[in-house]
Amino acid sequence: MPDTLTLISHALCPYVQRAAIVLHEKNVPFDRVTIDLADKPDWFRAASPLGKVPLLKLGGDRYLFESAPIVEFLDETEGSRLHPEDPAERARHRAYIEFASQILNGIGALYNARDDTGFYAAGEALRAKFRHLEGELDPDGPFFAGRAFSLVDAAFAPVFRYFDVFETFLTLEMFDDLDRVLAWRGKLAARTSVQEAVTADYPALLTAFLQNRNSWISQLLDLRSRERSLLVAH
Incomplete structure (x- = not known):
């Protein structure tokens, strides 16, 4: 095992959060690298056959992909088990x-x-x-x-x-x-x-993501924003 694991992340990914939570629960030190999934770096494309996060870098060119095997690996190798014994x-x-x-x-x-x-x-x-x-x-x-x-x-x-x-x-x-x-x-x-599994700006980032969906929830968000603007104006 390397001295420090690296969790390859996206700011809004709930599956990344699973891995981050488990790492925190087990008091495992780790680095975190956040990437833009709309502009994936070449090293990420090579390491992630599905083109998704999370990735867990174990050291060298060794990566695990998909949250389920990542958290199972962490549970088997780090600290007390979070899975039941039965x-x-x-x-x-x-x-x-x-x-x-x-x-x-x-x-x-x-x-x-x-x-x-x-x-x-x-x-x-x-x-x-x-x-x-x-x-x-x-x-x-x-x-x-x-x-x-x-x-x-x-x-x-x-x-x-x-x-x-x-x-x-x-x-x-x-x-x-x-x-x-x-x-x-x-x-x-x-x-x-x-x-601690997300950054402090997570709510703002998610809200901006929802506003750009061109969906019903986007319309509801726009309506609420207009209502708040009217309240401030008065």
């Missing part, structure tokens, strides 16, 4: 990490919806997934499986971070009556590893 429970956790990825796809459908019909349909599909989670969370919390922070928690923290930004200009009612999910979301947001 094989069946470990498989269940892996399934819910994939469930988090499917929710991220649903969030993409939400912010890319071209009209209100598509937007509200995407919102309902997301709410159904969160209703399912309400029944799967450990009732005593504070995390997915109880007292111990796990890789599932690392996967869901970036999911909830989207809603921290959405709720600055939208009333989604996504988590109404989902008390366990809301409590879990709050505990994750307060976690140092989660807070």
